Amino acid sequence: MNGLAWDDARARRAREWARRQLGAAQEPALEPAAADASSRRYFRIQVPGDGSRIIMDAPEQSEAVAAFVRIAGLLAEAGIHAPQIEAADLEHGLLLLTDLGHRTxxxxxxxxxxxxxxxxxxxxxxxxxxxxxxxxxxxxxxxxxxxxxxxxxxxxxxxxxxxxxxxxxxxxxxxxxxxxxxxxxxxxxxxxxxxxxxxxxxxxxxxxxxxxxxxxxxxxxxxxxxxxxxxxxxxxxxxxxxxxxxxxxxxxxxxxxxxxxxxxxxxxxxxxxxxxxxxxxxxxxxxxxxxxxxxxxxxxxxxxxxxxxxxxxxxxxxxxxxxxxxxxxxxxxxxxxxxxx
The missing domain is CATH 3.90.1200.10 (Aminoglycoside phosphotransferase (APH), C-terminal lobe)
Structure with missing residues (x-):
């Protein structure tokens, strides 16, 4: 997908960050969820006993990540079913999101x-x-x-x-x-x-x-x-x-x-x-x-x-x-x- 490796330094950093946000004792299992035409990537992580989450990994896209956070709030207020943001690191372009499923x-x-x-x-x-x-x-x-x-x-x-x-x-x-x-x-x-x-x-x-x-x-x-x-x-x-x-x-x-x-x-x-x-x-x-x-x-x-x-x-x-x-x-x-x- 998108010509990018999925088990690289970026992925490992995102997984470790998510582990800390979730307070998990072990690093959660990680798999690719999606990629787009930019360098932005999405990973799905499995949290034992607590379902799955999505990590948005968008380094050097702090403005886009901040916009995502702001617009997610606007959509939620309007009653639109968008991912909820559980944690954010805007400096490194990382978001921890609720998972809306596998099927587009x-x-x-x-x-x-x-x-x-x-x-x-x-x-x-x-x-x-x-x-x-x-x-x-x-x-x-x-x-x-x-x-x-x-x-x-x-x-x-x-x-x-x-x-x-x-x-x-x-x-x-x-x-x-x-x-x-x-x-x-x-x-x-x-x-x-x-x-x-x-x-x-x-x-x-x-x-x-x-x-x-x-x-x-x-x-x-x-x-x-x-x-x-x-x-x-x-x-x-x-x-x-x-x-x-x-x-x-x-x-x-x-x-x-x-x-x-x-x-x-x-x-x-x-x-x-x-x-x-x-x-x-x-x-x-x-x-x-x-x-x-x-x-x-x-x-x-x-x-x-x-x-x-x-x-x-x-x-x-x-x-x-x-x-x-x-x-x-x-x-x-x-x-x-x-x-x-």
Whole structure:
């Protein structure tokens, strides 16, 4: 997982720290729980007679760990099922967390679980967060930040995967990206998890458990709903996507979440928001491959190009931008992994 060893000095330090926090006489058994695209890792430890815990090991990420602690508190106050923090060492990037179980939504869906109750619970939890979690003090997901994310596509994906110079990519996409940012920037703001997707939602009681929320912001109200339904690792039939968003829209309106009054306008906002996210994710995948030596992420790039095409089919105003993106991306790549620092 993530190319990192699991029985190294970091793991041993985390295990010893957890032992002290728990007051255990012996070091608890430790196993990998998860890794992500960053250097952050998660270990599961078994505590004799007291179940299991999760250790977050995130050295040199003290700000992200502090954000995790703060947002975990906000989610708990809102009634969202997030891990409870039993101990923290912010200086060394260590957290001791309650364990929400072994099965993610993604695993459950791939194993054939009925998706409807999972999606319904995810929608309800999202609405609860958007309706009740205060956004004062959260970073603003503003135009500068959104534009910087789009530049991941022009500065990483197109040059590295397609051989298109960054300056040329920015020039050809400038007008379409400006329009995109204007439409996305006009959306109402709400609590935005930023990674609200099946691999960060847990099958547990109550459903769902919510993970990986340390990057939460005050952002466009459609962002998390789009993240849930246009994921990197699973795609939904259009009928289920529409039905789920209709349910979300109806219940969000009733809860006071600032979505557009009509579903058609909300659906259009989702398409614009989706394109921003899809381009960002493609850029992140390329950066992970070419800068960080993790090429496996690029295997899911075709899914995001399919999402781009779907958004343009649903929203005619997006077609010029998506057509230009597809034209640029069709150029064969001319850069090898070894040539990119």
């Amino acid at each position: 939504y993604l695993q459950a869906l791939h194993e054939g679980d009925d998706p409807q109750p999972l999606l319904d619970a995810a929608v309800d939890a999202l609405i609860r967060a958007q309706a009740t979690v205060p956004v004062d003090g959260l970073p603003a997901y503003d135009e500068a930040r959104l534009r910087g994310e789009l530049e991941l596509f022009t500065d990483w994906y197109l040059p590295c995967c397609c051989g298109v110079a960054s300056a040329e990519a920015r020039r050809r996409l400038r007008g379409g990206l400006d329009d995109l940012l204007e439409r996305v920037g006009g959306q109402a703001r709400a609590f935005c998890h930023r990674d609200y997707m099946p691999r960060n939602l847990m099958v547990c009681t109550p459903l769902p458990g919510v993970l990986d929320f340390q990057d939460a912001v005050a952002g466009p109200v459609t962002y998390d709903a789009v993240s849930l339904l246009r994921d990197a690792f699973i795609s939904w039939p259009r009928e289920r996507e529409v039905a789920t968003l209709q349910r979300y829209h109806r219940r969000a309106r009733a809860a006071g979440v600032p979505v557009p009054e009509g579903f058609e306008a909300f659906w259009a906002d989702c398409q614009w928001m989706g394109v921003q996210r899809h381009l960002k994710v493609l850029g992140i995948f390329a950066r992970l491959a070419y800068r960080d030596g993790k090429p496996r992420y690029l295997t899911d790039a075709p899914r995001f190009f399919a999402y781009l095409r779907a958004a343009a089919e649903e929203q005619a105003a997006l077609r010029p931008l998506v057509d230009e993106v597809l034209a640029l991306a069709a150029v064969p790549g001319r850069v090898s992994y070894a040539e990119v620092d």
